[in-house]
Amino acid sequence: MSNYDTLNPRQREAVFATEGPLLVLAGAGSGKTRVLTHRIAYLIEELGVNPWHILAITFTNKAAAEMRERVDNLVSFGAEEIWVSTFHSMCVRILRRYGEHQGYASGFTIYDGDDQRTLMRQILKTMNLDPKQYRERAALGVISSLKDKLITPETFLMSATDFRQKTYGEIYREYQSQLKKNNAMDFDDLICQTVALFENNPDILKYYQERFRYIMVDEYQDTNQAQFRLVSLLADRYKNLCVVGDDDQSIYKFRGADIENILSFEKHFPGAKVVRLEQNYRSTQNILDAANAVIAHNRGRKEKTLWTQNVSGEKVRVKQFDSARDEADYIAKQIRDSNFAYEDQAVLYRTNAQSRLIEERCVYYNVPYRLVGGVNFYQRKEIKDILAYLRLMSNSVDDLSVLRVINVPKRKIGATSVGRAQDFAAQQGISLFDAVCDAVHIPGMGKAAEKMTAFADLINRFKERAVEGESIKALIEGILDETGYREELQAEDEDAVQGQTRLENIEELINKAASYEAETEVPNLDEFLEQVALVADADRMEEDPNRVTLMTLHSAKGLEFPKVYLVGLEEGLFPSFMAMDSGDPKDVEEERRLCYVGITRAREELEITAAKKRMINGEWRECKLSRFVGELPSDVEVERVGLGDGERAAKPSGFGASTSRTSLGNARNGRGFGSSYNPYASAAKTPSSKPSFGKTFSVQKEKPDYAVGDRVMQERFGAGTVKEIKDGARDFEVTVEFDGAGQKRMLASFAKLQKISE
DNA sequence: TCGAGAATTGTTTTT
DNA sequence: CAATTCTCGA
Numbered sequence: 001m002s003n004y005d006t007l008n009p010r011q012r013e014a015v016f017a018t019e020g021p022l023l024v025l026a027g028a029g030s031g032k033t034r035v036l037t038h039r040i041a042y043l044i045e046e047l048g049v050n051p052w053h054i055l056a057i058t059f060t061n062k063a064a065a066e067m068r069e070r071v072d073n074l075v076s077f078g079a080e081e082i083w084v085s086t087f088h089s090m091c092v093r094i095l096r097r098y099g100e101h102q103g104y105a106s107g108f109t110i111y112d113g114d115d116q117r118t119l120m121r122q123i124l125k126t127m128n129l130d131p132k133q134y135r136e137r138a139a140l141g142v143i144s145s146l147k148d149k150l151i152t153p154e155t156f157l158m159s160a161t162d163f164r165q166k167t168y169g170e171i172y173r174e175y176q177s178q179l180k181k182n183n184a185m186d187f188d189d190l191i192c193q194t195v196a197l198f199e200n201n202p203d204i205l206k207y208y209q210e211r212f213r214y215i216m217v218d219e220y221q222d223t224n225q226a227q228f229r230l231v232s233l234l235a236d237r238y239k240n241l242c243v244v245g246d247d248d249q250s251i252y253k254f255r256g257a258d259i260e261n262i263l264s265f266e267k268h269f270p271g272a273k274v275v276r277l278e279q280n281y282r283s284t285q286n287i288l289d290a291a292n293a294v295i296a297h298n299r300g301r302k303e304k305t306l307w308t309q310n311v312s313g314e315k316v317r318v319k320q321f322d323s324a325r326d327e328a329d330y331i332a333k334q335i336r337d338s339n340f341a342y343e344d345q346a347v348l349y350r351t352n353a354q355s356r357l358i359e360e361r362c363v364y365y366n367v368p369y370r371l372v373g374g375v376n377f378y379q380r381k382e383i384k385d386i387l388a389y390l391r392l393m394s395n396s397v398d399d400l401s402v403l404r405v406i407n408v409p410k411r412k413i414g415a416t417s418v419g420r421a422q423d424f425a426a427q428q429g430i431s432l433f434d435a436v437c438d439a440v441h442i443p444g445m446g447k448a449a450e451k452m453t454a455f456a457d458l459i460n461r462f463k464e465r466a467v468e469g470e471s472i473k474a475l476i477e478g479i480l481d482e483t484g485y486r487e488e489l490q491a492e493d494e495d496a497v498q499g500q501t502r503l504e505n506i507e508e509l510i511n512k513a514a515s516y517e518a519e520t521e522v523p524n525l526d527e528f529l530e531q532v533a534l535v536a537d538a539d540r541m542e543e544d545p546n547r548v549t550l551m552t553l554h555s556a557k558g559l560e561f562p563k564v565y566l567v568g569l570e571e572g573l574f575p576s577f578m579a580m581d582s583g584d585p586k587d588v589e590e591e592r593r594l595c596y597v598g599i600t601r602a603r604e605e606l607e608i609t610a611a612k613k614r615m616i617n618g619e620w621r622e623c624k625l626s627r628f629v630g631e632l633p634s635d636v637e638v639e640r641v642g643l644g645d646g647e648r649a650a651k652p653s654g655f656g657a658s659t660s661r662t663s664l665g666n667a668r669n670g671r672g673f674g675s676s677y678n679p680y681a682s683a684a685k686t687p688s689s690k691p692s693f694g695k696t697f698s699v700q701k702e703k704p705d706y707a708v709g710d711r712v713m714q715e716r717f718g719a720g721t722v723k724e725i726k727d728g729a730r731d732f733e734v735t736v737e738f739d740g741a742g743q744k745r746m747l748a749s750f751a752k753l754q755k756i757s758e
Numbered sequence: 759t760c761g762a763g764a765a766t767t768g769t770t771t772t773t
Numbered sequence: 774c775a776a777t778t779c780t781c782g783a
Contacts, residue, residue: 353774353775356774615774616774617774617775618774618775619774
């Protein structure tokens with residue numbers, strides 16, 4: 001019965017090695033998903049394994065959905081019994097069931113990055129910490145990496161030596177206690193709480209061990225220590241663990257991914273079998289040569305070389321442009337004129353910020369695009385507001401959600417009143433929502449008390465409706481109409497598109513809810529919120545519309561396109577500054593892997609571009625060609641391109657190339673969610689020589705005639721001492737300590753400082 | 759209480 | 774440059 005004849009010998013080996021630990025080193029495009037799906041089919045059809053006993057873990061919902069679909073096509077029965085899931089949704093499912101053992105009620109809320117920051121901001125404030133010394137982002141980073149390593153606040157505090165570490169320990173402890181109080185978990189908690197649950201409850205662990213007799217993990221190179229532990233625990237009984245990955249594609253170190261997990265798999269799981277998949281079915285020989293040449297510069301990898309029987313194809317092209325604008329212009333034009341369909345082309349970049357220029361040029365040339373990433377649909381204000389209302393219906397102890405919507409739309413409940421309620425809640429040891437319900441008893445509340453109880457009643461009524469089984473769609477519509485939210489949006493910005501766009505986004509959310517309810521047998525609010533919390537951007541990428549795809553290299557992992565543009569290959573951008581001057585060469589290696597991932601997304605054609613200068617945070621930066629370009633095979637040529645047609649050549653250095661930036665950038669509403677079509681498409685005939693409005697040309701900067709330490713006089717502030725002179729992009733920035741007015745930072749050309757001698 | 763405008767500040771990648 | 778926070782006036 002041979003499905004399996006279509007597999008190559010290595011692939012077959014991986015499919016048939018069902019018992020015991022197995023590491024499949026799958027190079028890019030080597031058919032690993034085929035292996036996984038055939039392996040599952042083999043287990044069920046040939047070995048008679050009950051689908052119920054199979055667990056397949058992926059990183060994205062998209063990958064999970066794809067795998068499920070392919071398994072469905074291969075297996076004749078029972079495919080729906082298999083758990084195909086991401087780490088996060090698997091853990092949520094387990095925790096919804098057994099979370100009480102860890103002190104969380106089943107309706108717990110999942111906090112996204114924004115929620116985490118809001119919570120952290122409050123914590124830092126209440127702990128009275130200097131916001132310069134302890135920043136939200138830094139604190140959350142510390143906590144996240146501790147959680148990735150399964151270190152609890154208590155353990156960390158015990159090992160903390162210096163004051164700073166101790167403080168972080170305290171912050172961590174407070175953060176955890178706040179989460180628990182709000183009955184909420186962040187993404188990292190989902191994993192570590194599950195691990196803790198298993199470690200504290202052998203019976204529960206045993207249940208899942210018995211259940212999951214065959215475990216498969218995709219993208220294993222991206223697992224962190226906590227995920228490793230989780231998998232080890234689950235596989236500990238039957239040891240039928242198959243992991244698939246490629247150390248050369250490990251690109252999530254910043255998120256705690258530990259490349260050691262894959263490099264030391266054989267050590268962790270003695271007797272593990274290793275299978276290498278090195279035949280590539282995706283790319284042309286030329287593209288593979290490029291990929292191999294670049295990645296060969298990394299050390300400490302599992303040696304492997306991809307080969308292919310595909311044709312050699314077009315040569316890889318590299319072009320360097322004068323400016324990032326020229327680069328973007330070229331790409332948009334090239335996409336328009338290409339023989340490839342739009343949907344067969346993709347532009348891949350290192351940072352989300354790079355998409356702007358490309359978008360602008362696509363608008364200009366009428367190129368339809370689809371932007372993946374950037375501001376996530378579910379992070380938009382209006383969406384988060386509605387979701388906060390929904391969250392309150394299932395988990396009213398979530399103070400963060402109360403804070404978010406208590407005065408949205410405006411109810412005349414100000415910060416002072418909310419503050420009083422918070423104090424009261426803290427004092428009584430109750431949740432903020434309970435305090436709000438009981439607002440009449442809060443001291444000093446005055447008139448705001450009525451407003452608060454009205455709000456509480458509103459929420460309580462919705463809560464009842466949710467319990468009574470009103471549909472999510474109807475609930476959202478209820479919120480929209482009965483809270484006055486819709487009215488407020490309609491009132492705001494009558495001229496701008498804002499309010500309208502927001503309403504459209506909410507419509508989109510309603511559609512999501514409706515389709516969730518349509519395709520789920522027993523829809524429930526918690527599950528809907530969970531799905532919403534765990535979607536990745538790439539998950540929402542729809543297949544069909546004929547548009548070019550714009551996305552980061554990270555989101556591109558696992559995808560492929562006939563034609564790929566790899567852009568912004570410049571030192572400082574790619575590899576990033578962060579990686580370059582971290583002092584750890586391993587960081588540049590990770591960037592190189594990212595480059596490898598990018599190259600290997602291409603099936604037929606690959607074009608690499610760079611710019612000599614680009615605007616970064618408001619400053620023009622001169623950019624050198626990325627080292628990765630130098631690592632390409634020697635037959636790849638670098639073409640230096642002057643200014644393209646239609647534009648006069650400007651002086652290559654200094655100002656000039658920024659002349660006419662027509663503000664097409666305003667077409668930025670409706671990003672993402674498949675709605676990023678461009679409304680200006682047919683109006684885009686504006687010649688690029690049209691003078692721009694409002695944007696003035698850089699001031700010719702003049703070096704000041706004073707220096708640091710000099711005494712100077714200023715019209716408004718009087719006499720002072722020059723503290724610092726910084727050579728900014730458009731002007732010199734001068735910092736002066738004024739005798740009367742204190743320290744000021746100003747631009748030299750406007751400050752009109754006069755040197756004085758005393 | 760709240761909005762508008764000023765000031766400040768950040769510089770990757772995301773489940 | 775853009776996004777966010779801060780400040781001030783009504």
